[in-house]
Amino acid sequence: MKLLAGKTVLITGGSDGIGSAIATACAGQGANLVLVGRGRQKLSKKENDLLPYGIDVISISIDLYSNGAVHEVAGKIADDRRRIDILVNNAGIGRFIPFSDFDQDVLDLHLNLNVRVPYLLTRALLNDLIEAHGNVINIFIKQGDVHLSSAWESARSYKKLNTLPDITRPQVRSVFRIDPKTIKKERYQHENPDHRGQH
Template sequence: MPENTDTAIVTGGSDGLGYAIAGALAAQGADLILVARDPGRLEAARESLLQHGTSVHTLAADLSDPGAVTAVAQEILTLTDRVGTLVNNAGTAHFGSLSDTSAEEFDAMWQLNVKVPFLLSRALLGALILARGNIINISSYWAHKMAAGRSSAAYSATRGAINSMTRALANELGPSGVRVNAIAPGAVHTPTYEHAYLGRMSPQQREAHDQQISIAYPLGRIGRPQDIAEAAAYLASSRAQWTTGVILAVDGGLTVR
C-alpha cells in the first residue's frame, strides 16, 4: 500500500532537484502538485511522473512576482484540502562581492529564497494541519561554509535565514502535528549546474574542477539529484515521524572537511 496518500506540493518541480524530489514522493504514493515557471517543462515532468500511478497537477507561476504566492495557494486549495508535504525548493542565487551585489539582486534572492517559503507555508497551514503534514525547505551548504575566491554574502544570508526559519517553525508548529525540516545539499549535478557552471569550463578548467571535487568531498564526488530526493522522501515519510527542526546536510561530507 502507498505510504503517503496526501498531496505533495513541490515548487520548482519541473526539473533538477524539484523533479527528482517529486518522483521520490510519488513513488511513496503521494499525489503531486508541481509549481514552476515554464508550462512546457511542467507538462513534460507531469507526463513522466504519471508512471508512478498517482495524480499529477501542474501550476505555471513565477513565484518571484509579489502576488504569485497568493494566487498559487488559492489554486492549490481548489485541488486539495490536505497537504501532506510542502517542498519549498524554488530558489535563486547570485554570487557577487559586497560591492558588486545590488539591492535589487539581494531583494530578488530574499523574495524567492525566504519570503516565498514563509508565505506559502502560511497560506497552506490549514491544509498542512489537517493532514498532519510536513514542510521541507531546500537550503544549501552556503549557509555555513564559504569558498575561497567566491563571494556569497547575500546568498548565504538567505540560506542562513531559511535554516533559522525552519527551526523556529518546527518549534511553533510541532504542537499542531506539523513537522518542519530542511535539506542543505552540497553541489549537485543538475541541468542548471551543467549549463551555468560546468558547460562554461575549458577542458583544463574541468580537469581542475574534478580534482578539486575529489579533495573537497570525502565521498569523492558531487551529488546527484536522486541523493537529495531520497533524503526528502525519508523526511516526508512516517519513518521520520519524530524528526523536526533538522537541517539535514546531504553533501558527501563537504561540510565536515
C-alpha cells in the first residue's frame, strides 16, 4: 500500500515550483490533493499533469494575500466535506531589495504571506488536523545574503519557523520545518533577476 493512500494533503503555492514538486511526490504516494494557488491556468495544468496518478485533486484559485482568503479556503474545504490530514504551508515570498526600498507595503506583504497566512490557515484547519492526528509542514527560506533586507528576511523566517511548531505541537502529531533554499521564479526574474526570489 502506498504511504499516503486515503490521505488528503493541502499545499499552498501548489501549482508550480517547490509546491508543484511536493504535489507530485504526494500523488505518487497515493494522496488526494487540495492545491491552492493564484493562477487558474497553472492550477489547471497541474491537475492535468496529475491525472495519471488516479487521485482526487481540488484546485482553489485565490491570492492568499487578499482579505478573507484563508477563511474562503477553509470554507471551500468544509463545503466539500474533505478532511485535511497534512497541511503544507509552502506559499511565501522573499524580495531581495535594498533596505532603503523595504517600505511598509513590502514589509506588510512579507509578514502577511510568510507569517500571518500560515498561522491563520493552520488554525482554520486545526480541528481536521487534530482529528486526523495530522501533520503540518512549513516550507521556509532562510537567506544568507549580507545586505540588510536579507538580514531582516532571515530573522523573519527564523521567528516563523520556531514559533508555529511550538504552539501547535501539543495538538498536532508532527510539525516539520524544511528549508529548500531560495529559488528564482519566472515572474520575479522578469522584474529584477538579481534581487528577488520566492518559494
